[in-house]
Amino acid sequence: MNVTRCSHYVLTVSDLDRSLAFYERVAGLVLTAREGGTAYLRGLEESCHHSLVLESDPGPPRCRRLGFRVFEDRDLDELAGRLEDLGRSVTWADEPHQGRTLHCGDPCDVPLEFCATMDTAPRKMGDFSSFQGGSAMRIDHFQLQYANVPGGSDFYQALGFRLSEYIGHEGQPPEGVFLQRKGNPHDMVLFRGPGPRLHHVAFTTPDVHTLLRACDVAGELGYGLNVERGPGRHGPGHALFIYLRDPDGHRVELFTTHYQMVDSECEPIRWTPGDLRIAAPWGLPGQASWHLEATEFPGVPVEVPDGFSPMTLERFLEERGSHK
Numbered sequence: 001m002n003v004t005r006c007s008h009y010v011l012t013v014s015d016l017d018r019s020l021a022f023y024e025r026v027a028g029l030v031l032t033a034r035e036g037g038t039a040y041l042r043g044l045e046e047s048c049h050h051s052l053v054l055e056s057d058p059g060p061p062r063c064r065r066l067g068f069r070v071f072e073d074r075d076l077d078e079l080a081g082r083l084e085d086l087g088r089s090v091t092w093a094d095e096p097h098q099g100r101t102l103h104c105g106d107p108c109d110v111p112l113e114f115c116a117t118m119d120t121a122p123r124k125m126g127d128f129s130s131f132q133g134g135s136a137m138r139i140d141h142f143q144l145q146y147a148n149v150p151g152g153s154d155f156y157q158a159l160g161f162r163l164s165e166y167i168g169h170e171g172q173p174p175e176g177v178f179l180q181r182k183g184n185p186h187d188m189v190l191f192r193g194p195g196p197r198l199h200h201v202a203f204t205t206p207d208v209h210t211l212l213r214a215c216d217v218a219g220e221l222g223y224g225l226n227v228e229r230g231p232g233r234h235g236p237g238h239a240l241f242i243y244l245r246d247p248d249g250h251r252v253e254l255f256t257t258h259y260q261m262v263d264s265e266c267e268p269i270r271w272t273p274g275d276l277r278i279a280a281p282w283g284l285p286g287q288a289s290w291h292l293e294a295t296e297f298p299g300v301p302v303e304v305p306d307g308f309s310p311m312t313l314e315r316f317l318e319e320r321g322s323h324k
Contacts, residue, residue, distance in 0.1 A: 001070065001079040001160050003114070006141050006187040008050055008067035009201055011250050011295070012057035018247050019054050026218045026244065027203065027252055028133040028210075032121050033097075040097065042121065043138040043203055044131065049097040049119040051139040052201075061248035062298045063198040065103075065111045066142050068187070073116040076102050079159070086158055107155050108148060108196040109300045134214030134242075134254040136203035141186045143200050145193035145294045147303040152190045153177040161188065164261045165236045165269040167278060175273055178236060183262040185237045194304045197294035200243060202253035211242050214254055218244060229286045234258075235278035236271060243290065250295050 013019040020039055023029045029041040032049050037056035040049060055064065070076055080090045080102055088104045095101045099117035106112055124130065125137065146152050150173045157163065161179040164186060168174035178186040191199065205211060208231070215227050223244070228251065230242035241255040271278045279285050296302060 001082055002072070002075045003079070003160055003181050004069045004071050005182040006066075006139055007048070007069040007115070007118075008053065008139065009142065009198075010053040010055060010064040010067075011248075012059065012062045012064060012298075013054050013246075013248050013250075014056075014058060014061065015247065016054060016056040021221075022223065022246050023052065023054070023252075024132060025221060026133040026214060026223060027254065028131060028135040028205075028214070029203075030124050035096070038096075043136045044124045044127075045137040045204075046139070047120045047123050049121055051203075061250060061295060063250070063295045064298060065113050066198070067113045067115065068181075069118075070114055070116050073100060076100060076114060076116055079114055082159065086155065106196075107151050108146060108303070109297070110144065110196045111297055111300070133217045134203075134205050135210050136205060136254060138204050140184075140202045140204050140255070140257070141189060142198065143189035143191065143202070145195035145197045145199050146190040147192075147195050147305045149174055149177055149190045149192050153179065156188055162261070163268045164266070165271065167191075167236070167271045167273055169273065170270075180261060183260055185258050185261055192305055192308070193292075193294075194302050194308065195294070196300060197296050197302060198250075199294045200251035200253045202241075202255055204257045205254045206256075208240050208256060211240060211254055211256070214244070215242060223247075229290050230283070232283035233281045235275070235281055236269070243286075249293070251293075 032040040032042050039054045041052045083090050083104050090104045093101045093103050097119040098115045101113050101115040103113050156179045164180050165178040166174040167176035176191040179188045180186045211231050218227050226245045228243045228245050233240050237258040239255040239258045243253050
């Protein structure tokens with residue numbers, strides 16, 4: 001199954017105009033089209049029609065789907081067969097601006113979709129005078145809070161994803177896994193916590209100066225408190241980053257990209273929980289909201305992992321070098 005990359009996602013928002021202003025002016029995405037109560041956006045480098053879809057909805061903010069690409073249309077049929085072999089039910093959908101699209105749920109019922117083709121639009125990476133805010137270039141990965149990290153890791157690896165890095169004690173189940181298809185450290189990240197919930201979606205940005213500009217623009221437009229974490233540096237992946245919350249609380253990361261992991265001899269890297277080189281190699285650690293708040297999926301119950309309870313919250317934050 002030739003899954004090629006993380007591709008797109010769909011969010012519900014309460015005020016489409018307000019959300020568009022944030023994603024265009026602060027994150028720096030490009031508006032491809034607005035059709036009624038739906039807006040389609042893409043990164044400056046992206047020629048495919050959309051990597052973010054915003055749908056106006058008066059209800060609680062939710063993530064409706066996470067999307068991946070496969071290389072050719074025939075790969076969808078092979079993928080459907082594999083998913084059914086793994087006990088997942090599949091349906092076929094007609095999604096706007098996409099070719100034939102396969103819908104399914106993962107083992108924790110995260111709504112996924114896969115497509116092979118999408119409408120195209122001109123790349124904007126050379127239109128320097130139109131760059132805004134964080135100048136988001138391309139979508140890179142999803143990160144989920146997930147109740148059953150080992151089970152999720154097995155599922156995605158059965159679809160051809162490779163494990164690049166993981167967080168866990170020697171000989172014990174991992175607390176976090178970084179899984180990739182496109183040859184850098186991750187397309188999908190799963191971290192142990194109440195879920196499934198979408199923690200964030202990440203877009204690359206040209207350089208660290210652009211990260212700072214995104215923070216400045218956020219402050220100028222009244223979103224200063226929406227800069228939730230950073231600037232800082234990651235342990236896994238080693239990228240420089242900022243995390244922003246949009247007007248509905250959905251989290252987006254802008255970061256300066258990371259290393260390649262293409263060759264077959266590349267072994268997964270293990271990180272030890274509680275090691276501050278993971279949570280905060282330098283700079284302030286993440287505040288409690290960064291660890292505990294996330295976007296739910298519609299109709300998908302949130303499960304609390306075994307041993308994870310309010311009684312262990314202090315230890316949870318302490319191990320991750322967080323402050324309240």
